[in-house]
Amino acid sequence: MNQALQPDKIKRLLVRGTNWVGDSVMVLPALKQVRQEFSQAHITLLVLPWVSGICEEADCIDQILIYDRERHHRGIRGRARLIQTLRRSHFEAALLFQNAFEAALLAKLARIPIRAGYRRDGRGWLLTHPVSIDLRISPLHQTYYYLDLVDQLLDRPRVALGASRTPIQDAAKVPPLPDISLQVSFPRKQAARNRLRAEGIDPHRKLIGVNPGAAFGSAKRWLSDRYAELLDRLIEQQGANVVVFGAPRELGIAESIRSLMRHPATLLTGKTELCELIALIACCDLFITNDSGPMHLAAALQVPTVAIFGPTNEIATGPLSPIAVVLNKKVECSPCLLRECPIDHRCMTRITVDEVYQHASRLLSA
Ligand code: SF4
Structure with a gap:
């Protein structure tokens, strides 16, 4: 990876969310961390329609952009439409929690200058800030996988490395569990x-x-x-x-x-x-x-x-x-x-x- 991301230099951040409901909950602690670090930035979450409801009332993002790949963004024309939308939004950085090659390709085609995410699915060359998965976190709860991406990108103390290997059973003894809490108005x-x-x-x-x-x-x-x-x-x-x-x-x-x-x-x-x-x-x-x-x-x-x-x-x-x-x-x-x-x-x-x-x-x- 190049140098760490500098949150104070990024005013418009695109975050590509995950595709499944469970993953979209497990990514919440990392998303909250992003909000804290990029406190001055306008944060847009790009997600598929069926998981968009999770963050509808979340204060860790400013806007939700729906990636409707079954209808509005279907096929090459639909993808081109999405890329145009992303270009017009003038994002300065894209943070990809979703692991797919396509997430990086869309960010690149949208001309987002900083593209950060895990080096997976053969997409490392599309990222300006590729992060390797640290095998030491693989036995941990999946929330740490997302948290560690943010910590590595920002060169922060890595909470995953200090986490319990059995976060559920040891909940009373070890550092607090990552905050996945969701509020309903x-x-x-x-x-x-x-x-x-x-x-x-x-x-x-x-x-x-x-x-x-x-x-x-x-x-x-x-x-x-x-x-x-x-x-x-x-x-x-x-x-x-x-x-x-x-x-x-x-x-x-x-x-x-x-x-x-x-x-x-x-x-x-x-x-x-x-x-x-x-x-x-x-x-x-x-x-x-x-x-x-x-x-x-x-x-x-x-x-x-x-x-x-x-x-x-x-x-x-x-x-x-x-x-x-x-x-x-x-x-x-x-x-x-x-x-x-x-x-x-x-x-x-x-x-x-x-x-x-x-x-x-x-x-x-x-
Ligand atoms: S854990 Fe064993 S019993 Fe359960 S689904 Fe897998 S193979 Fe079947």
């Missing part, structure tokens, strides 16, 4: 409460949000019949309301759970924009979820969470929250990071309804 939360009331949710009962899907693949999903049994028990024994969330393509999973239940559950699967989903999760007393984007949202909103893990590693991508419980059986083949299980899915089948219920009821009464 009163009007948005009020609108979410109204929506819940309109869906027939009794506001005087505890509200449990459930996310039984996982965009990554079926390997990450706990079993539908167990979700159904768990939710029935929570309704019967805790008197709770249950709302099932998820993306439109996960409607089949939600319906199959509801069809197996004895009690009614409200399905909002596929019926919420990300912005509204965030506000709805913020209204929950408890969130039960597979390893997924909504799991990270619940952690960022400080909602007590039970997170069910199997093929993935909670040290790297677990919910960064002291009020989250991770259930992981750590079978011999885990973490395999596969989308579909090639064997008998033992990492998930060994997680029982009883143990999820125990953690859920403890968090509910805490």
Whole structure:
């Protein structure tokens, strides 16, 4: 890398955000760090439409620019349109949290003079400030991956090198966890409460949000019949309301759970924009979820969470929250990071309804 970035010389900064909901939450501590360091700069966040809601009310950026590569910026003409928009904005620097070659190419074609990011995907030659990944941070939580990029670029003390190797378990003993907190304004939360009331949710009962899907693949999903049994028990024994969330393509999973239940559950699967989903999760007393984007949202909103893990590693991508419980059986083949299980899915089948219920009821009464 050349010399460190000089924040006081940069007045217009473009930040390329990440593409997935979970990553967009895990990048928040780094984004907050950028805001602090570039306090005088106008910061524009370039993101895909489906994650833009995460930063809609964040004070760490000044503007959101949507990269709509499915429609408005589709194909060569669409990309040219985006490049024109970026050129007209006269950014002095681009900071790329997204790792793809294309992110660097767009910044270069937009004639942004300073282009900084990790040297990945064969794009080092397009960057003026390429940063090599420090292998010492690879066992850490992914938030440190983004934080370390900022620290290296600004030649700051590197928080990742002083971090615990097990940030979740050692939360009480080691330096504070990176701040992933997300705020929801009163009007948005009020609108979410109204929506819940309109869906027939009794506001005087505890509200449990459930996310039984996982965009990554079926390997990450706990079993539908167990979700159904768990939710029935929570309704019967805790008197709770249950709302099932998820993306439109996960409607089949939600319906199959509801069809197996004895009690009614409200399905909002596929019926919420990300912005509204965030506000709805913020209204929950408890969130039960597979390893997924909504799991990270619940952690960022400080909602007590039970997170069910199997093929993935909670040290790297677990919910960064002291009020989250991770259930992981750590079978011999885990973490395999596969989308579909090639064997008998033992990492998930060994997680029982009883143990999820125990953690859920403890968090509910805490
Ligand atoms: S291979 Fe093992 S860790 Fe991976 S999904 Fe199957 S049971 Fe789970």
